[in-house]
Amino acid sequence: MKRHDRKLDSKGKERDGIVGAILALPDGILTLCCFAVPLVIIILYSFWKIDLTTFIVTTDWNLGNYADIAKSIYLQALLRSLLITLITVIGCILLGLPIAYFIASCKGKLQLLLIGAIVIPFWTSFVVRTYAWLELLGAHGAITRILVGFRLLPEGTDLRYSLTAVVIGMIYSYLPMMILPAYSTFEQLDKSLLEAAADLGRRPSQAFFEIVLPSCGGGIAAGALLVAIPALGEYTIPAILGGSKTLMIGNVIASEFQTTGNYPRGAALSSVLMLAVLVILIGKEITDWRKR
Amino acid sequence: MSLSLAGCQIGGSTTGAVEKKAASDTITMMNYPDWMGSKEVDSFKEKTGYTIKQVSTPDGGDSAWVNIIRQNQGSYDMSLAGMKVAETLKTAGLLEDFDASKVKNLSNIDEKYVKAFPWGIPVEQGKIGIIYNKDEVKDPPTSWKDLFARAKEFSGKLLMPSYSSDVIDVALLATGHDLNTKNTADIDEAKQAVLGIKQYVKAFVDSDAASQVYDGSTSIAVVYDYDYASAKANGDKVGWVSPSEGMPGYIDGWVPLKGTANLNKVYQFMDFHLDKSNYADFINTTQASWLMPSVTDSLDKNLVDNEALNPETAGKTIYGTLQSADIQQAVASAWQEIQNS
Numbered sequence: 001m002k003r004h005d006r007k008l009d010s011k012g013k014e015r016d017g018i019v020g021a022i023l024a025l026p027d028g029i030l031t032l033c034c035f036a037v038p039l040v041i042i043i044l045y046s047f048w049k050i051d052l053t054t055f056i057v058t059t060d061w062n063l064g065n066y067a068d069i070a071k072s073i074y075l076q077a078l079l080r081s082l083l084i085t086l087i088t089v090i091g092c093i094l095l096g097l098p099i100a101y102f103i104a105s106c107k108g109k110l111q112l113l114l115i116g117a118i119v120i121p122f123w124t125s126f127v128v129r130t131y132a133w134l135e136l137l138g139a140h141g142a143i144t145r146i147l148v149g150f151r152l153l154p155e156g157t158d159l160r161y162s163l164t165a166v167v168i169g170m171i172y173s174y175l176p177m178m179i180l181p182a183y184s185t186f187e188q189l190d191k192s193l194l195e196a197a198a199d200l201g202r203r204p205s206q207a208f209f210e211i212v213l214p215s216c217g218g219g220i221a222a223g224a225l226l227v228a229i230p231a232l233g234e235y236t237i238p239a240i241l242g243g244s245k246t247l248m249i250g251n252v253i254a255s256e257f258q259t260t261g262n263y264p265r266g267a268a269l270s271s272v273l274m275l276a277v278l279v280i281l282i283g284k285e286i287t288d289w290r291k292r
Numbered sequence: 293m294s295l296s297l298a299g300c301q302i303g304g305s306t307t308g309a310v311e312k313k314a315a316s317d318t319i320t321m322m323n324y325p326d327w328m329g330s331k332e333v334d335s336f337k338e339k340t341g342y343t344i345k346q347v348s349t350p351d352g353g354d355s356a357w358v359n360i361i362r363q364n365q366g367s368y369d370m371s372l373a374g375m376k377v378a379e380t381l382k383t384a385g386l387l388e389d390f391d392a393s394k395v396k397n398l399s400n401i402d403e404k405y406v407k408a409f410p411w412g413i414p415v416e417q418g419k420i421g422i423i424y425n426k427d428e429v430k431d432p433p434t435s436w437k438d439l440f441a442r443a444k445e446f447s448g449k450l451l452m453p454s455y456s457s458d459v460i461d462v463a464l465l466a467t468g469h470d471l472n473t474k475n476t477a478d479i480d481e482a483k484q485a486v487l488g489i490k491q492y493v494k495a496f497v498d499s500d501a502a503s504q505v506y507d508g509s510t511s512i513a514v515v516y517d518y519d520y521a522s523a524k525a526n527g528d529k530v531g532w533v534s535p536s537e538g539m540p541g542y543i544d545g546w547v548p549l550k551g552t553a554n555l556n557k558v559y560q561f562m563d564f565h566l567d568k569s570n571y572a573d574f575i576n577t578t579q580a581s582w583l584m585p586s587v588t589d590s591l592d593k594n595l596v597d598n599e600a601l602n603p604e605t606a607g608k609t610i611y612g613t614l615q616s617a618d619i620q621q622a623v624a625s626a627w628q629e630i631q632n633s
Contacts, residue, residue, distance in 0.1 A: 052617035054384040055355050055362070073625070073632050134500070139509055158448075158509065161495035243495020244454045247631040259456055260624040261355020 045267035065268035096178030104186035161243030185219025329573035366551035397566035412547035419541035436466035456627030534607025
């Protein structure tokens with residue numbers, strides 16, 4: 001009887017496996033066509049050459065595009081991108097965690113309302129929102145006027161077209177990527193631990209740093225990665241808010257593809273950027289594995 | 293090997309046979325959105341029965357433009373194209389040979405523009421000059437050299453364009469070089485000139501410069517003539533300077549594309565476009581700088597009175613031509629260095 005049950009169980013698992021494979025097929029095909037194949041094309045292009053007068057690519061295998069990346073201009077842009085990304089991640093953590101914690105501590109409709117307040121602005125186009133910041137950061141813009149009003153800036157300051165504007169724009173744009181995963185982990189936190197901490201005389205701030213943060217490290221790290229990965233390749237925000245005076249690696253790649261039309265060099269730069277992201281992800285995986 | 297992959301032709305052949313689409317009563321044209329006379333398409337259909345289907349030009353630079361046409365060979369009958377794009381398309385074997393005898397109304401266009409644009413019909417032009425806020429700048433610079441020399445005076449209130457060739461073209465003229473130089477050392481000198489004033493430049497922008505000069509948050513800007521037109525439409529606070537060395541400019545035209553099965557219809561449409569009343573409608577709609585002197589009296593007064601758009605008053609325009617790969621790469625690298633510094 002038991003043997004018969006095991007047979008049935010085995011058949012059921014087999015059937016589930018087949019159904020699962022069929023259900024996963026469309027997703028697999030989509031991933032292959034829209035992700036893996038373009039990725040391979042990008043990598044192939046990076047080893048080819050282009051005639052910049054006719055824009056014809058020839059399959060003339062070479063490493064010249066990668067050798068060009070060793071030029072200081074590209075390395076400087078890459079380092080600047082890493083630095084701005086780091087500042088953005090720190091800014092998002094400092095602003096995002098208290099907001100996420102507050103939302104998680106709210107109940108019912110208020111909580112829904114707050115999540116809506118985070119998400120709804122993102123129904124508007126990213127470029128439109130970035131241009132809106134140009135108005136807010138101008139000499140007569142609301143943000144600048146408030147800062148001048150509090151005497152944090154001298155009269156007549158124009159915050160547009162500066163590194164400050166780029167950082168503000170990036171933190172604003174990527175903040176929800178930090179808030180939402182952090183909120184999700186804060187929500188799952190066992191609240192009795194906080195009650196126990198309070199019973200043992202810990203202040204709320206102490207409980208936050210000693211219990212909440214260590215328990216929710218995974219969500220925070222996920223949020224940091226969700227911010228860092230797109231931020232590293234960002235090019236719209238520096239172009240609009242930086243007034244093309246802050247060159248990030250994303251701007252270089254966009255310039256190679258769109259302005260110069262040097263697809264192989266753009267592909268080589270993209271491949272290096274992907275490699276940098278991959279190194280970050282592998283680093284996180286190794287750290288997680290060691291913890292386990 | 294010759295295959296189309298992600299917008300680029302891979303392989304060496306530029307003269308391979310292009311599959312022609314079947315002839316139809318629809319002419320497909322790649323064009324800027326709404327870059328057409330207000331009644332032109334309907335009037336042409338009424339007269340000939342042919343429909344004009346307009347497909348928007350791609351974002352990005354000339355390369356994107358050329359690659360879209362290459363990728364869709366045979367799909368478009370004609371395209372709007374600047375001089376550099378037209379020359380690139382010709383070099384890449386993507387243009388039909390233009391037969392000027394099929395477009396009788398081409399004689400309405402000033403001959404110098406016809407000569408400058410041999411790949412099709414020239415339709416309008418643009419140029420880069422200087423605009424300034426009249427309240428802020430009492431003594432505007434009169435040349436590119438003057439602007440660069442006095443950049444410190446406009447520190448933090450000077451805007452430049454954000455397109456690589458525009459910035460380098462202006463700097464080439466400011467340093468006394470030919471806009472169409474074939475010497476990379478000239479590009480390097482132009483780059484150094486821009487680097488020298490970068491600390492005074494508020495930003496390199498592709499839009500919004502005219503409105504900032506108008507509201508006084510910027511004193512002076514290097515812009516296209518149509519930007520000045522938009523500022524002037526709001527009032528008389530903004531002035532225009534045609535720098536004495538000349539203004540970097542371009543001519544946009546309509547070109548017949550290789551693979552079209554509607555070549556005669558394309559010529560018919562080109563001829564229709566250059567009919568004086570249709571052309572005046574086109575210029576009044578687009579507010580562009582015109583190339584047909586005989587329509588001046590039929591144009592809106594604000595256009596005729598605009599010293600930047602009116603070809604009679606606009607000053608010397610120097611047209612950029614297609615450069616060698618070395619020069620293009622030098623310009624791109626110079627621009628990246630300027631942004632990176």
